[in-house]
Amino acid sequence: MKMQLYTRKNIDFILHDVLEVEELCKNDYFKNHSKETFDLVLDMADEVSKKTSLPAFVDSDRNQPALTDGHVKVHSGLHAFTKAYADAGMIASTFDESFGGQQLPKTIYAATEYVGMSAHNSFMMFTDLANGCSNLIATFGNQEQKELYVPKLLSAEWLSSMCLTEPQAGSSLSEITTKASPQTNGTFKISGQKVFISAGDHDITPNIVHLVLARIEGAPAGVKGISLFIVPKNRVEDLSQSNDVTSIGIFHKMGQKATPAMHLAFGANDNCVGYLLGKANQGLTQMFKMMNGARLGVGMTGIACASAAYHHSLKYAKERIQGKRLDLNQKAASVTIVEHPDVRRMLLRQKAIVEGGLAFMLQCYFYIDQIRVNPVKKSYYDTLLELLTPVAKTFGAEMGIVSVNQGLQVLGGYGYTEDFP
């Protein structure tokens, strides 16, 4: 499957003709960038995807990771992808130069996300989590935490997960019960269970940095008593020692199948050490810094899926010969189905979703960049993003389904099989 599942011209149009994103480079923070560097990172995202994740898509979608004897083995293509993506500097791209980052505008980062996710949104979960968790540690961590974790995550030497949901609490985070007991040395003992932890276990890296929401003993009830902890899978001082984080179950999702969704137990043997990240009882507020990025990421995933579906169905419609043109003699030869008005209608609906959806998503990321270059208008853009973030998440996700559904219709009976594309 050596095809391209997005249109570069469309990205360039939104970035340069609509948003005039190069204007950002007048700001000191972005001063080392230009259209040329933006082009380079987009080329890089394309190259890594085409070399590693796109060729692995079908195989990794058909063969989901399994939990065997407490260990999870993921697709070999995922090992290659995370390494290549990190080596290309893509995980670190938006970080400060002091962390080895490129200080890339979020708008451009988001465009590379679109490129990578259109090829394989499930693989991108791993690198996105590394980026998001690093960002949390870089923002709220102490000096020691920043130095220990951030470089390792940005280089994908280790990877990470975010652990919010619990079996009894679902999305009601106020009801989580995972416990953190203070120890005399300033660390905490963590105990509890988390479910649906994407990338919560795998065999790619020798350690996994879990960011875990838990309650410090005696904390207030509800959301005001939740703190955020760094909980490594293995002890950071000696990776051969387990930190008592065990994989006790794996969920089989109906999509994004290459990413294991784990059921994790922390401290089943009362031996799980956690490190407070940021301030006690501020866990949810801190986590939502990352969650807002993740919510935009969900919308972008939807648009990337819409894009993959559109490019697949467009290709099929241009190749598949069936039926006569309505406006020609019915004894004429059959034509490719792209010539039929109803097929064109479906393809155009997909195209509108992809182009409009991408423009909307990039606009949101552009507002984040505006906060940096235009700090006097921070509260204006913050308010705008507060309004638009849930809209972008839902619009992208729901429209992704619509586009995939239309693409399925374009492929006819073949569309309803697991055998295409």
Add this chain to the structure above:
Amino acid sequence: MKMQLYTRKNIDFILHDVLEVEELCKNDYFKNHSKETFDLVLDMADEVSKKTSLPAFVDSDRNQPALTDGHVKVHSGLHAFTKAYADAGMIASTFDESFGGQQLPKTIYAATEYVGMSAHNSFMMFTDLANGCSNLIATFGNQEQKELYVPKLLSAEWLSSMCLTEPQAGSSLSEITTKASPQTNGTFKISGQKVFISAGDHDITPNIVHLVLARIEGAPAGVKGISLFIVPKNRVEDLSQSNDVTSIGIFHKMGQKATPAMHLAFGANDNCVGYLLGKANQGLTQMFKMMNGARLGVGMTGIACASAAYHHSLKYAKERIQGKRLDLNQKAASVTIVEHPDVRRMLLRQKAIVEGGLAFMLQCYFYIDQIRVNPVKKSYYDTLLELLTPVAKTFGAEMGIVSVNQGLQVLGGYGYTEDFP
């Protein structure tokens, strides 16, 4: 999974309070029926489903039939189901008493379809095809064909398939190329390939009766040159002799997974005998008699899926405890999610789809019964059905997706896994 995925009270309300279906029994054809006999067949459909198809649902959905060495093995529960369903007289129920049928109104038959499909729509494909193909043979067949095939199909001693779609033609039936060459003994040699043939091969019965659209050599181009043939898998005079119908591929559909969707080759060794059913070049018109029933069946399948999803999500919502009631003290105990307004909204949407959709579907079948009891208004009801059949097909199918989607949302993260329900 010993639960019921439909509400009998709802069926009874539509049949008796809305449609007053017992009025049909005043007609001579239905005179042996009454509310009591209607109740009996509905009870029977329920009993067979609960004993055979419902318990096999999860396992048969997870383990799709495979094509091995040219043979297809289907789930063992499907063997038990087709036998039990036929033994209960359900396949034959709408047939004339001369065929051993019960002359059951189509409206009641449709209600039993709903009961059976809510338990397992994929298993029901086999018995529905036996009913539909028997109906075609009973209507257009000669005496010999009626005597040979109809009793065997109604008793599920043999089963059947309908073979329309070809690889190059898709849904453009005017472009089909399967060939029928007249032989001196009045039979035809059939050669060509068909795809997406539901129940096109299996190990349930010693023979499979394929109804195949093909062109007699020299027939006019387009739809006016298509004839319908009976093509048994094995020779009817000696079942140990193959009739040169070979399974050359199997598609893996994303739903209805217990039903194999076959790629069949007819006459690969120039040794496939077909028997003309009805008149030459009238194949499509004849087939559409069955297709109209099948189109209503698609709508009913959608509503049955909507019903299964609704009853599953309702059960989950009544058991799952999460979150506080909005109108109570937030320190009160958490409640079952059915108490949350947004969950109720989703459940009510599902309920409206199920009840409204079922009423609409049964209304269509009721019009078919009206043609029999009210023959002077035949053209009125025919026209009404011509209008409503495609609407019912699409409405049921599309609304089925909406209900399943809402049900998935009610189940939260669990809904997006293959592990629930």
